[in-house]
Amino acid sequence: MTADLNSYLFVGAVLFVCGVICMATKRNGIGVLMGVELVLNGANVNFVAFSKYTDLGLDGQVISLFVIVLAAAEAAVALAIALNFYNNYLSIDVDRANKLKG
Amino acid sequence: MSGESFLFTVFAAATCLSAVAVVFSQTVVRMAFWLIIALGSTSALFFLANADFVGAAQLLIYVGGTLVLLVFGVMLTASGPYLKIATSPGEIVLGGLVGLLFLFVVFASLNGVEWRKPTAHSIEAGSQVVAAGNTLRPLGLSFLGSRPDKDSSTDGNVLTPGYLLPFEIVSVHLLVVLIGAAYLARAKRRAVQPN
Amino acid sequence: MMFAAQSIAEYFQRFGGWQYVIAAIIHAVLLVHVFAVSPFAFIWLERKVSGRIQDRLGPTRVGGLFGWLQSLADGIKLVQKEDLCPPAADGMLFRSAPYIVCVSSFAAFMVLPFSDGWVAVAADCGLFIMLSILSLEVFGIIMAGYSSGSKWSLFGGMREAAQMVSYEIPLAICALVPVIASGSLNLGEIGGMQRGWFTNWFMFHDPFTFIAFFVYFVVATASCKRAPFDLAEAESELVGGFHTEYSGMRWSFFFMGEYASMFAVCGIASILFLGGWNTGLAPIDQALYAARSAGSDGTGGAAAIGYLANVIGAGVFAAKASFGVFVQVWLRWTLPRLRIDQVITTCLKYLVPISCFLFLGAALWPILMVAGTGRSTWNSPIGDRAAEGLQETREGGGDVAAVSASGVDLGMNFPRINEAELEGVVR
Numbered sequence: 001m002t003a004d005l006n007s008y009l010f011v012g013a014v015l016f017v018c019g020v021i022c023m024a025t026k027r028n029g030i031g032v033l034m035g036v037e038l039v040l041n042g043a044n045v046n047f048v049a050f051s052k053y054t055d056l057g058l059d060g061q062v063i064s065l066f067v068i069v070l071a072a073a074e075a076a077v078a079l080a081i082a083l084n085f086y087n088n089y090l091s092i093d094v095d096r097a098n099k100l101k102g
Numbered sequence: 103m104s105g106e107s108f109l110f111t112v113f114a115a116a117t118c119l120s121a122v123a124v125v126f127s128q129t130v131v132r133m134a135f136w137l138i139i140a141l142g143s144t145s146a147l148f149f150l151a152n153a154d155f156v157g158a159a160q161l162l163i164y165v166g167g168t169l170v171l172l173v174f175g176v177m178l179t180a181s182g183p184y185l186k187i188a189t190s191p192g193e194i195v196l197g198g199l200v201g202l203l204f205l206f207v208v209f210a211s212l213n214g215v216e217w218r219k220p221t222a223h224s225i226e227a228g229s230q231v232v233a234a235g236n237t238l239r240p241l242g243l244s245f246l247g248s249r250p251d252k253d254s255s256t257d258g259n260v261l262t263p264g265y266l267l268p269f270e271i272v273s274v275h276l277l278v279v280l281i282g283a284a285y286l287a288r289a290k291r292r293a294v295q296p297n
Numbered sequence: 298m299m300f301a302a303q304s305i306a307e308y309f310q311r312f313g314g315w316q317y318v319i320a321a322i323i324h325a326v327l328l329v330h331v332f333a334v335s336p337f338a339f340i341w342l343e344r345k346v347s348g349r350i351q352d353r354l355g356p357t358r359v360g361g362l363f364g365w366l367q368s369l370a371d372g373i374k375l376v377q378k379e380d381l382c383p384p385a386a387d388g389m390l391f392r393s394a395p396y397i398v399c400v401s402s403f404a405a406f407m408v409l410p411f412s413d414g415w416v417a418v419a420a421d422c423g424l425f426i427m428l429s430i431l432s433l434e435v436f437g438i439i440m441a442g443y444s445s446g447s448k449w450s451l452f453g454g455m456r457e458a459a460q461m462v463s464y465e466i467p468l469a470i471c472a473l474v475p476v477i478a479s480g481s482l483n484l485g486e487i488g489g490m491q492r493g494w495f496t497n498w499f500m501f502h503d504p505f506t507f508i509a510f511f512v513y514f515v516v517a518t519a520s521c522k523r524a525p526f527d528l529a530e531a532e533s534e535l536v537g538g539f540h541t542e543y544s545g546m547r548w549s550f551f552f553m554g555e556y557a558s559m560f561a562v563c564g565i566a567s568i569l570f571l572g573g574w575n576t577g578l579a580p581i582d583q584a585l586y587a588a589r590s591a592g593s594d595g596t597g598g599a600a601a602i603g604y605l606a607n608v609i610g611a612g613v614f615a616a617k618a619s620f621g622v623f624v625q626v627w628l629r630w631t632l633p634r635l636r637i638d639q640v641i642t643t644c645l646k647y648l649v650p651i652s653c654f655l656f657l658g659a660a661l662w663p664i665l666m667v668a669g670t671g672r673s674t675w676n677s678p679i680g681d682r683a684a685e686g687l688q689e690t691r692e693g694g695g696d697v698a699a700v701s702a703s704g705v706d707l708g709m710n711f712p713r714i715n716e717a718e719l720e721g722v723v724r
Contacts, residue, residue, distance in 0.1 A: 003110035003150065005217055011114045011147065013208040015140070017201050018121035025189050025197040028130050030175050034137050037168065038121055041144050044160070052151045054218055058240050058249075061153050062265050065241070068156070068163050069272055073279040075168045079175045080286035086179040105318055131443055135390055138397075138436060158426040166432030166465070173439055174458050177451075238421045238482060 008049030016042030029082045029092045033075060040071045110150055116143035125201075126194075130176045134169060141165050155238050245269045324417040328406045336556035337368040338619075343626050350630040371549075378545035385446030386542065394444060395543070395550035397437030402558040405430040409564050410485045412574045412610035413589055423484040424476065427565060428469055431520075434558060435461040438522075438529060441551070442539040453538030456637055457522060457529035463644040464526075468516045470652040474509035474659045475499040475569040484565075488573030492586060495577030496676050500570040503666075503674075505658040510570040512652055514621070517562035519640070521555060524629035528637045556622075563621030564614070571617050574610030585609060 015038050022035030044064040051060025082092060089096050120139040127133045141164050148157035189197075243249070247266035341356070344367060348355025360366025382391055407430075408423040410416035420426055435457060442454015478499050479487045491497050500510045519526035530538030537543075540551050567573055575582050585606040592603010635643070663673045 002107045006212065007110065007114065008147070008151065009212050010209070011117055011144075013205060013212065014118045015121050015144070017205045017208065018125050020204065021125050021197045021201040024200075025125070025193050026133075027189055030130055030172055030179065031133055033172060033175075034124060034133055037137065037164070037172075038124065038140065041141060041164075044156075045144060045147060048148050048151045048153045048156060051153065058237065058244060061156050061237055061241060062244055064148075064153070064156050065159055066268065066272060068159055069276065072163050072168050073276055075171055076279055076283040077286070079171055080283040082175055083178060083287045092179040129387070131387070131390065131440070135393070135440065142433075154420055155422050155425065158422055158429045162425070162429035162432055166429060166435070167462075170435060170439065170458055170462055173436075173443070174455075174462070177443065177455060177458075 005049055005053035008045055008053070012042040012045035012049065014042075015039070015045060027093050027095055029085060029094050030079075032094060033078050033082070036074065036078070037071060040067055043067060106150060110147070113143045113146040113150065116140075117147065125197075128189075131173065134173050134176065137172075138165055138169055141169070153237060155241055328403070328417060331411075332403045332406060332557050333553070335560045336553045337372070339556045339559065339622055339626075340368045340371070340552070341365055342619075342623065343629075346623065346626045347630045350627070375545055375549045380547060381542070381544045383446060383542050387444040387446065390440050390444035391542070392547070394437045394441035395547040395554075397440060398434050398554040399437075399550045401430055401433035401437065402554040402561060405558065405561045408484065409561065410488060410568065410573070411614055412607040413489065413586075414485065415607055415611060416485055419485055420483070422482045424472060424482045424487075424565070424569075427484070427561070428472060431558060431561060432461070432465055434554060437554070438539050438551075441543070442529075445539070445542040447542055449535045449537070449541045450539050453529045453531075453535050453541070457539060459637075460522070460526065460528060460640060460644075461520065463641055464516055464519045464648075467512065467644060467648040467652040468520050470649075470656050471509045471513035471516060472565065472569060474513075474652075474655050475502070475506050477656070477659045478502045478506055484568050484573075488568050488575070491572040492575050492582050494579045494676075495572065498570065498572040498575075498577065501676075503659065503662045505655045505662060506570065509652070509655045509659070510566070512648060512655065513566060513570070514624070516644075516648060516652075517566060518625050518628060519644070521559045521562060521625070523555075523559065523625050525632040525635050526640055527629075527634065528640055531634060533634070559622050559625055560618055563618040563625070566621055567614060567617035573617075574614040576613055 019035045019038030019040075019042060022038060023032050024035075026032050026035060044067050047056075047060040047064040047067070049060075050056040051058065051064075085097065086092050117140050120136045120143065123136040124133050124140060127136055141160065145157040145160040145165070148154075148160060244264040245266065247264040249264050341364070345355040345363065356364030356367035358364055358367075359370045382388055405427050407417050408420050408426050410419075410423075416423075438457045439454045442450045442452075442457065445451070475487070476482060479490055481487055481490075487499075491499060495501070499506050501507065522529050528538075530540060532538070535541070540548055543551065576585070588599075588606035589603045589610075591599045592601075592606065666673055666675070
C-alpha cells in the first residue's frame with residue numbers, strides 16, 4: 001500500500017463506516033458516542049489528506065482542527081446528556097429512551 | 103517500498119483493524135481501548151501527512167481529553183463491573199452487511215473520482231508551507247486572520263481572509279458548552295428503579 | 298568525520314534510502330538508554346534520599362559503598378517474579394495497561410532536546426507534542442484501575458483520572474507563559490534563546506515567568522502523581538491503588554514510566570525556565586557556543602571539540618533536570634499526603650486561576666515595559682537572541698528571517714515567515 005491520496009481516503013472511509021455501524025448497533029449510550037468520534041475522525045483523515053495531496057493546502061488542516069475542537073465540545077455535552085439519562089433511568093441502554101415513541 | 107509507505111501501511115492497518123475492533127467489542131471499556139489505538143494511529147497518519155500540529159492536537163484533545171472523559175462516563179454510569187449491554191447477533195450481522203455495502207459504495211465512488219492534482223502554482227505557494235510539516239506558524243497566522251500562503255499565490259491585491267472569526271466563534275462556543283455541560287450534568291433527583 | 302555530520306542521517310548517507318531508517322533506529326536506541334537508565338538512577342536516588350531524610354543509611358550493600366547497584370538488583374528480582382493476572386480481571390486490558398504507561402512516557406523523549414541540536418525529532422511544535430504524549434499516560438493507569446477487577450484499583454484509577462484531567466489545564470497554561478516570552482514552541486529554539494548570563498533564562502524574564510516556574514513545578518509534581526499528590530496509589534487508604542493487583546515486570550513498568558515522566562517534566566522545566574543546556578555563565582556559554590558552531594562547519598579537531606561542547610551541554614541539561622527530580626523526591630519524603638478533595642480544590646480553585654493570571658500578566662508585560670521604560674525586556678532583547686539562534690539552527694535555509702514589523706521591537710515575537718509570503722502581506 002503506497003501512501004497516496006486514495007489510500008488516505010480508504011482509511012478515512014473505513015473509519016467512517018465503522019463509526020456508522022457503531023452508532024447503529026451499539027445499545028450503550030457511550031458506545032454510540034464513540035461511533036460519532038470515529039465518524040468525525042474519518043472526516044479528519046480526509047481533510048488532512050486533501051491538504052497534503054491537492055491544492056486545498058493549509059485550509060484542510062485548519063478545518064480538521066476545528067473538527068477536533070467541536071468534537072471535544074460535542075463529547076462533553078453528549079456525556080452530560082448520558083449522565084442525565086442514567087440519573088433518570090438507572091441504565092445507559094439507549095433502547096430504554098422511548099418515552100417520545102408514538 | 104519506501105519508508106513512508108511502510109509506516110503508512112503499518113498505521114493505516116492499525117487504524118482500520120482497531121476501528122473494526124471497536125465495532126465488535128462488547129464491553130465499553132474495551133471499546134474505549136480500541137478507540138484509543140484507532141485515534142492514536144490516526145494521529146500518526148497526520149504526522150505522516152505533514153500535519154504535525156493537527157496530529158499533536160488530536161493526541162492532546164481527542165485521546166488525552168475526550169476519551170478520558172468518555173471512560174470517566176463509563177465508570178460513572180456502570181451499574182456493575184464490566185457492564186455489558188449486548189447487541190443481538192442478528193443486529194450485528196445486519197449491521198455488518200449494511201456496513202460492507204456502504205463501504206463498497208464509498209470505495210466505488212472514491213475510485214470513480216479524478217481528484218484535482220495540485221497545480222504547479224499552488225505547489226509553489228500553498229503546499230510548500232505544508233510540505234515541511236512545520237505548519238505551526240502558518241496555522242497561527244491563519245487563526246489571526248492573515249493568509250500569507252494564499253496571498254502570495256493569488257498575486258493580486260486581494261487579501262485572503264483568515265480564520266479569525268471562526269476561531270472566535272469556536273472559543274465562545276466552547277465556553278457555552280462548558281457552562282451548558284456543567285448545568286446538564288449537575289446532580290439531580292434520582293429515579294426509583296422501575297419494576 | 299563522524300563528528301562533522303550534521304545529523305546521524307547525514308553520516309549514513311552512503312546507505313541511500315535506508316539512511317533515515319538507520320538514523321531512526323539509532324535515535325530510538327539512544328533514547329531507550331536514557332529511558333531505561335534514568336529510572337535506575339532515580340530509584341537509587343529515591344532510596345538514598347529517603348534514607349537520609351529518615352536518618353537511615355539507605356542501600357549500602359549491593360555494588361559497593363553507596364549501594365548504587367541496588368536498582369539493578371531490584372530489577373533482576375522483579376524479572377523473576379511470577380506474572381499474575383487475577384481471575385476477576387479483564388485479561389487483555391490488564392496485560393496491556395503497563396505498556397501504555399511505559400510507551401507514552403518513553404515516546405515523550407522523542408522531541409526533548411538534550412543539547413544544542415541533540416534531539417531525535419526537531420519538530421516546530423515540540424513542546425505541544427511533548428505535552429500531548431505525556432497526557433496519554435493517564436490512560437494506562439485508568440485501564441489498569443478499571444480492568445483489575447478490584448475496588449482499590451478502581452478507586453485509584455478514578456482518582457487518577459479526575460486528578461489528571463484537572464491538572465493538565467494549569468500544566469499547559471504554565472508551560473505557555475515562557476512560550477509567550479520566547480514566541481516559539483520549538484524546544485530547541487527556546488533553549489538557544491537563553492544563552493549568556495543566567496539572567497537570560499526565561500525564569501528571570503519577568504515576574505510572571507518567575508512565579509510560573511514554581512507553579513509549573515507543583516503542577517508537574519502532581520501530574521507525575523508524586524507525593525504529596527499521589528492519591529492514585531495512596532497506600533494508607535487504597536493498599537496500592539491502581540497497581541494493587543500487579544506483580545513482577547508489569548508492576549515495574551509502571552514505575553519506569555513514573556520515573557521517566559518525572560525526568561521528562563523536569564526536562565521541560567529546565568528548557569523552558571532554566572536555560573536548558575546553557576550553563577548560565579556568559580563566558581563559558583560563549584566559548585561552548587563558539588566551539589559548537591566551529592564544530593558544525595569544520596572537520597577533524599574542531600568537530601571533535603564541538604562534539605565535546607555538546608556533551609557538556611547534555612551534561613548541564615541532565616544535571617538541571619536531575620536536580621528537579623531530586624527536589625520532587627525531597628518533597629515526597631517531607632510533606633504529608635493531601636486528601637483527594639484537597640488535591641482537586643488546590644488545582645481548580647487556586648492553581649488554575651493563578652496560572653490564568655500569570656498567562657495574562659506575561660502577555661501584558663512587554664507592552665507595559667515598552668510604555669514605562671521604552672524597551673521590551675530588562676535584559677538583552679529576545680529578538681536579538683532569537684535571530685542569533687536562528688542563524689545557528691537554520692543555517693543554509695536562507696529564506697527564513699526574523700521579521701519584526703516596521704522595525705520596532707515591541708517585545709512580541711512576530712512569527713517568522715518567508716520573504717515571499719511577507720511581500721504578499723505587505724502588498
